[in-house]
Amino acid sequence: MTAQAAGFDAIVLGAGAAGLMAAATAGQGGARVVVVDHAQHAGRKILISGGGRCNFTNMDAGAGQFISANPHFAKSALARFTPADFVALVQRHRIPWHEKAAGQLFCDRSARDIVDMLLRECASGQVTLRLSHRIIDVARDAAGQYRVETDHGVFLAPSLIVATGGLSIPRLGATGIAHDLARRFGLRVVAPAPALVPLVFGAQDREWMEPLAGLSATVGITCQAGAGRQARQVTFRDGMVFTHRGLSGPVILQASSYWQPGQPVEIDLLPGVDAAARLLEIKRDRPRAGGVAMLSMLLPQRLAQFFAAAHLPEGQLAGMPDAVLANVARVLSAWRLNPHGTEGYVKAEVTRGGVDTDCLSSRDMEARDVPGLFMVGEAVDVTGWLGGYNFQWAWASGYAAGQAVAERSG
Incomplete structure (x- = not known):
């Protein structure tokens, strides 16, 4: 155990699609953000998606293409950050792409383009990235500060964005930490199961x-x-x-x-x-x-x-x-x-179920009864169809949480 890092407005757990989007959005909005992940590299699941070319969105994405105990929950976030918004971001970074099937958009070259784009977006928001950091404990003190203890030190912040995904593809480091943390903070979890499998x-x-x-x-x-x-x-x-x-x-x-x-x-x-x-x-x-x-x-x-x-x-x-x-x-x-x-999860592309949406705000993904705690991406009980929908949910939910953190830091 080494240093204790304070001075952050938010800690993002998970350097995947939803986590990097949340961090970049919050950082560019003026928040001081640190992303913590146990993996050696960011965006590992992005890199293998779409046969290595990343089906990064679907232009037809709407709440009807998602499975959830609350079929209306995804509407707000999906409306506030649309497939067209992500395409605009991709084009701004001059990443060539193509439509492979109706609505399904892929990189021409490699999924690496999407990961690099997200890392550049994080850098422009002065986001601190801490990889190869194994999480030991997560807690919230009496003052409302979140304390994330890792094998490289402790991080403190008033907001915590959990973007650690679900249980699918354990060889890439998937764990049930998001569900564990949800339960620890009193949030219900809809029984997870392998999906798109x-x-x-x-x-x-x-x-x-x-x-x-x-x-x-x-x-x-x-x-x-x-x-x-x-x-x-x-x-x-x-x-x-x-x-x-x-x-x-x-x-x-x-x-x-x-x-x-x-x-x-x-x-x-x-x-x-x-x-x-x-x-x-x-x-x-x-x-x-x-x-x-x-x-x-x-x-x-x-x-x-x-x-x-x-x-x-x-x-x-x-x-x-x-x-x-x-x-x-x-x-x-x-x-x-x-x-x-x-x-099973070994071959499943995503995890069905997850954090109960009744426990979250559909506007910004914050836990209703735990101020400063946000759940985004695959960790939540919102599961998209095959064809880029789950990435769009990652971008939209991450953006919603990132915006909320940025507004508070201002």
Whole structure:
């Protein structure tokens, strides 16, 4: 233990997306800020995102693309710092970018551009960065000062911004410290779970799934979002990939954020197609074809062989009753599978759940009953869809907290 560092207006725990944005915003607003992180380098999760090119935002980001016990909570922060605001920042730093899919923006070169940009923004706000600092204890004294004890010294400030993320990707140093701190200061935590993660199946299912490993198809999955009056259905249409352990691909990652243990997943293998009408049409046009040939017109070959063996009699289509084809159509449009679980935090892109939004101000992310304590980013019970939404939440929530700290320091 060495020096005790006072004289700061805010301590930011976590040098990731939300933490660096909060620190830069507060610093440029006149606050004296120190960022503390146990990692050796800032923005490690940013660097591996988007295949190394960082899907840094989604131009369509709105509260409807986020999962939370309070679906309205994210509206305020998202409205006050929009995707257009982040794009303006990227352009100001002359970082080339492109739109890969509808609304999804990526760096042309490398995710390193985003990390370097955030560090430059922090430097312009005279933010102090303290990496490789292991946090030993966090407390708040009677005078309202936050005391962060590390293996390199103690930091004191009247505001504390917790931006340490969730439990996903532990190899990058993810821990549950944000949830631990929330509980310590009396904030409730919505049970965390892996999200945007592949689904795995039991041994019995893997027996027939393994021969399909590597096969991909575009499918539709409808998920149930919310409960009671706020309940709604969300449908995703995207790629699905069979793996040796289960299912992956963008549509499965999206569905995983809504999936609960014990629930089936219902997959539409022919999204946008009237399966029953199409099968009858094929039967009429090619009566001498067999079941595999028919399904191969609609599905990848291996998948067609699997469904033909499981649901169709041998022989030509001409001899198959329409009722049999109608049953196959129902299966293809609503194929129900029962996942055993997920690949866990090791493969999860984000953490679902987190600090209960009822305990926070939606305007500035401050704890309602703990003055000066802010929770931002993945630590909070706000989980975005795949496609840049979680980064936009990091920028928006970090900006909201940073602004609040800057206003107080003035």
